[in-house]
Amino acid sequence: MMNSLERRSTFALSSIFALRMLGLFMIIPVFSVAGQSYQYATPALIGLAVGVYGLSQAILQIPFSLIADRFSRKPLVVLGLLLFAIGGAVAAMSDTIYGVIIGRAIAGAGAVSAVVMALLADVTREEQRTKAMAAMGMSIGLSFVVAFSLGPWLTSLVGISGLFWVTTIMGLAAIAMLLLVPKVTRHHKNFQQGYLAQLKQVLKMSDLNRLHVSVFTLHLLLTAMFIYVPSQLIEFAKIPLAKHGLIYLPLLVISLFFAFPSIIVAEKYRKMRSIFLTAIAGIILGLITLIFGYESKYILLIGLGLFFIAFNVMEALLPSWLSKAAPIQSKATAMGVNASSQFLGAFFGGTLGGQLLMLNNTAFGWSILTAIAIIWLLISFGLAQPRYLSSLVLRLPENKQTDEWTSQLLAIRGIEEVVVMSDQQVAYVKVDKQRIDEAARQHLTHLLGKEVAI
Missing domain, CATH: 1.20.1250.20 (MFS general substrate transporter like domains)
Known part of the structure; x- marks a missing residue:
């Protein structure tokens, strides 16, 4: 069973995915028709306005994710969502198809899908990972269907520029959802x-x-x-x-x-x-x-x-x-x-x-x-x-520096990663059971002051 921290984080990060995708998908079923109202619009430019978002995403996912393996993931998610919101606002205020294309490209530049998934992997135990990822996948599928139903109706109410403003609001709402996700510090074997x-x-x-x-x-x-x-x-x-x-x-x-x-x-x-x-x-x-x-x-x-x-x-x-x-x-x-x-x-x-x-x-x-x-x-x-790795949920030690404690844990054979959530005073320790031997088990027992079932 997921614990309360995992349920809360899964809900928040799935909601971030769903809000972004909802804003993206609502445009698709209406823009081929509504886009014709823009100055200088041609079928080719309308197609580019729809497709340039995905192109920006494809190009920038890897740079964002390389940085996310070195630094904290949450600020990168905030940056990506801000770009998404700004891009929606630029498109909403545009009178020409070129302005919409620029806005869509800026929105796509917030390419943090992989960073959000990596953050979800950080805050869930290995045994609960598939459930969490499943919830995220379902949120994407549901947003797809809801968007295709809502898009034409909302466009009839607020117009195509209003629809772009809706995407901006969703991007800002997604940033607020990050408040539900705990602050994490990742520790793993050193590598240069x-x-x-x-x-x-x-x-x-x-x-x-x-x-x-x-x-x-x-x-x-x-x-x-x-x-x-x-x-x-x-x-x-x-x-x-x-x-x-x-x-x-x-x-x-x-x-x-x-x-x-x-x-x-x-x-x-x-x-x-x-x-x-x-x-x-x-x-x-x-x-x-x-x-x-x-x-x-x-x-x-x-x-x-x-x-x-x-x-x-x-x-x-x-x-x-x-x-x-x-x-x-x-x-x-x-x-x-x-x-x-x-x-x-x-x-x-x-x-x-x-x-x-x-x-x-x-x-x-x-x-x-x-x-x-x-x-x-x-x-x-x-x-x-x-x-298959397993996860231990441990309380942070009260009489020891966290960095020193995690270094000692990572020195034990079979301990692969320690994810620390300091606000909650807990750590997820990811273990390869196939590599844990008796000496490693005794070392872990000595470090924690109690025997741990692995």
Whole structure:
């Protein structure tokens, strides 16, 4: 079970993600039409205004995350959210399409998705990590559906500039949520490594690269699907565009009933690799269903449901697996590369989805997406089961300097990281049980003054 600190932090950081994504997603379903009202607007510039956010995110995730592995993560999150809010305000005050493009680029420059995920990894125990990441993944999915439902309605009330002001308000509200997250100080084994060397180390790890390919492909398929499927829901299921949110929301809720048990099994019984590969197979099954049944309303919805179930399992497992596979001292860097891959996947997925719309053969379009998913599955077979760490929750010593105490802990074989929350007077100590021997256990008992079950 999560403790109160973990529940509070997970709620706050998931809310930060959701508020940012809500502001981002609300623009997408309306801007292709509303953007035509701007001076100098052309279809190409309207497309650039939508896409430049993702491009800024993809470029700047890695620099932000490299810095986050060296310095405190919370100030970087505040900086990123301020840029997001300022970008929304610039777009809201613009009369020309070029002003909107500049505003969107500034908003995208607040590329702190990986930093937020790394902060969540800091404040949750290893055993509860997947649940926390699952909650964050679900908040993103829910914000997507809510945004697609709210965007057109809000635009009719406040106009497109008003919608940009809403994104600014959400960015500022997200900063307030950080007050619920404890201040943390990270301690790990000493290492001397430059920024470039640290990035190269992460890029050389084959399992991490497979996870980067996975998030790229997952978001390519998701974005392509949401461009490709609305016209089919209108044509074959006879569901008008305004009611598509009412279709996506129940499918998302239903998928949660399948996703959470899968996540629990993956963590509790250490079946992460099996569940991961099964989820990719589920995405393939959903896409195959759409190849042969898109003309039937109910089979179309079944195919979408299968995709949503598998997508939500993957959305929860990927960050958790990444946090296990990444070197502890380079956790944010690995998450930054992963987040860049995610945004690039969405960028290419949008491009591919537009091309699929130009096809006159719907089944062939779904076949292309299925082929991409099959290639993804074949690449993922090379993944090894991730390393599982355990967490001890310890009170900070009253008669000892914290830095001295953490140094003594890290000198013990099998102790990988100590995350100190001084305001709460506790520390999470991350332990590799496979490396703890009897001498290490006795050393730990002597240091703490009591025997600890590991």
